[in-house]
């Protein structure tokens with residue numbers, strides 16, 4: 001690994017000024033679980049790293065409002081989210097996802113801002129947060145803006161973040177009554193997914209309503225399955241409906257092969273597991289009505 005300068009700002013303002021400087025050619029670093037591997041592999045060579053660790057005391061809050069919306073500061077670790085009783089009650093899908101995401105050593109240091117900025121299309125949370133309609137909070141010396149997670153990823157390891165922006169938060173709307181993430185792996189259950197399917201919807205008189213379906217590990221970014229959503233929306237669940245939605249998903253999505261599986265294999269997984277994801281969403285633990 002090439003030598004690098006480690007910058008340790010004491011305040012967020014200081015950090016934002018450093019990355020906004022025209023001569024800054026480094027990268028911000030949160031938990032370093034991804035960036036250290038990329039540096040070791042020689043994929044990323046930068047001469048300075050901007051550590052956000054020193055800002056954690058003021059930027060790690062997790063708040064859930066009475067109506068079930070969550071706001072998470074960008075430097076909260078995945079482990080802190082997983083261990084937050086209020087968040088797990090308002091968004092029971094999240095602990096389900098964390099239970100197979102990497103391992104405790106990674107989750108205990110990786111921060112949600114670093115996680116969201118990484119942009120590996122195999123990650124588990126981007127399709128989940130897209131299905132939930134979540135938004136990343138991006139901050140720079142120019143101000144603050146929110147970016148819908150389903151707009152954050154622009155390509156393979158590419159995000160919509162500007163070079164001078166840091167992710168300082170995540171806003172997640174109320175979790176709908178039914179939500180599920182189906183992580184299909186070919187080796188251990190906490191391995192990277194070969195395909196990830198996220199489904200979130202409400203029930204309106206027993207019929208599927210306002211459904212959002214996203215898949216991960218399938219193309220260079222999380223992919224929304226609008227045709228499959230159209231098949232499901234307004235319908236009561238049946239195995240036949242699941243088969244029709246799965247066929248629509250396979251027809252609309254151009255899947256990309258990777259080291260985990262060919263395009264045909266991923267198509268077969270989508271056909272087999274999309275109905276299961278919707279059915280499991282119907283049976284999944286419901287969000288708590290009111291949180292402290």
Ligand SMILES: Cc1cc2nc3c(=O)[nH]c(=O)nc-3n(C[C@H](O)[C@H](O)[C@H](O)COP(=O)(O)OP(=O)(O)OC[C@H]3O[C@@H](n4cnc5c(N)ncnc54)[C@H](O)[C@@H]3O)c2cc1C
Pocket residue numbers: 027028029030031032033034035036037052074100101102103106109110111112113114115116117118122123124125161165166167168190191192193
């Ligand atoms: C062994 C292992 C297994 C894994 N398995 C899984 C898995 O099964 N599922 C899954 O989803 N993920 C998995 N991951 C990925 C893991 O979740 C990410 O490595 C981690 O979340 C990155 O967070 P971090 O805080 O360590 O980011 P860092 O490594 O610090 O940074 C990652 C990227 O984000 C940038 N960055 C950091 N913080 C910010 C910020 N606040 N604003 C803007 N840019 C920022 C950095 O410059 C870098 O480009 C695995 C990782 C490892 C090492």
